[in-house]
Amino acid sequence: MPELTSIQFGFVANILSMAIATLGAAAIFFFVGPGISPKYKLAVTVSGVVCAIATYHYFRIYDSFVSAYAMNQVGGSVTYVASGMVFNDFYRYADWFITVPLLMVELVAVLALPREQGRKILLKLVIATALMVALGYPGEISSDSGTRWLWWTLSMIPFIYVLYVLYVELGRALTTQPQEVRGLINLARNVTLVSWMFYPIAYAIKTVYGLDANGEVAIQAGYTVADITAKAGYGLLIYAIARSKSRLEMGLPADVVTKGPALAH
């Protein structure tokens, strides 16, 4: 762990705490949020489960980060140096391994595709996302650049396959969705793409440049913002889709009507 200034240390600790607050609040909201018909309740409940799991892991990450550093006072200036306790990266991978496949469950559940079609697409997405996370971890804990690139490349194969399923196979299925929510569904898919891109890019930067203090701060902040976006932000989109579809099916106008780009493939 690189030595951090007191501002850098505080920044990381504070952003980790904000993740606990945001993800915890999102979890509760998805469990009790009103206006969802039974048909879409599962999708929103799974969003809540994902955020609850992430809240637990952010408590662990926060504690692990804080105890990995010790305050070092020299004269009037305070810095934070490695305490000797390990900062455990596995909490992040454990979290992703459980939650990322569940994010796919949310999406497929809210689409309410015909049973057989939904089952097939979901199976592909769940296996590919779990594989994507699992293949990243051996590289993450290695400090050998060759090993790191090997696992990065292996992990990118299921990642690209997931994007193919989301944008090509699922794209075909989206034409069956009500016009009013297609924009939201497309946005949910794009949020997935953009927020997930952060992880392999951060990994690659770490492999090439290593991590100095600024790098460590940037990667912790980046992971945290990406996680909040991919779980709480994406979950809110799933909630908005579920709520609008519930309303449409009761003959009410949708809450939010979005004009997305054409979705047909």
Added chain:
Amino acid sequence: MPELTSIQFGFVANILSMAIATLGAAAIFFFVGPGISPKYKLAVTVSGVVCAIATYHYFRIYDSFVSAYAMNQVGGSVTYVASGMVFNDFYRYADWFITVPLLMVELVAVLALPREQGRKILLKLVIATALMVALGYPGEISSDSGTRWLWWTLSMIPFIYVLYVLYVELGRALTTQPQEVRGLINLARNVTLVSWMFYPIAYAIKTVYGLDANGEVAIQAGYTVADITAKAGYGLLIYAIARSKSRLEMGLPADVVTKGPALAH
């Protein structure tokens, strides 16, 4: 951190603990409180989420305050002196940054304005309140009086804009609300104004006079009372409005009938 008497230290710790109890209880009440029709459930649920987020932050603030002090026994007398651990002000700002825009969501949701009008007013309020909190923080952590006044002034611009939207733009919209709840809505707006005034005033006093022991105690107690009022108290008003509107729309008399001042502009 100024040295505190044992009574001063206990007073702050106790009031922080009361905030945890009050906000936590309010959160639970808003999640399960009865008599709210589906149309107004979202407003009350968001009140619960706000209080849950604040409860989390008060746990952190309590722990941070207690560990920032060490008991100092000299002869028979006990005082509390700075332990060297940082008392982290960021928890308050993190809390406000997330919750203050959500307080605006509660208000706009309970009014149930026509879709387009509600969306426009909410967007203005959410952006302005987030900006108001974010612009306060750089000044809060500075000890330079010029820097503190600069950020205070910048933060006051969105604050005044929020008051303009609440009292002028929203004032016009209030004429569409049932007579029976106009007094409550006006009260909710005034509670916002009065409780929010505490923050810039406390900040300004700190800038001019610095904080001795009494000042530190007053500011911690003041922030805490303002937070309880602006979240749990205001949330109760939102609950009363939601409940009365739910009853009126079912053809029942409102729970509480308040005679507010004329709201037209």
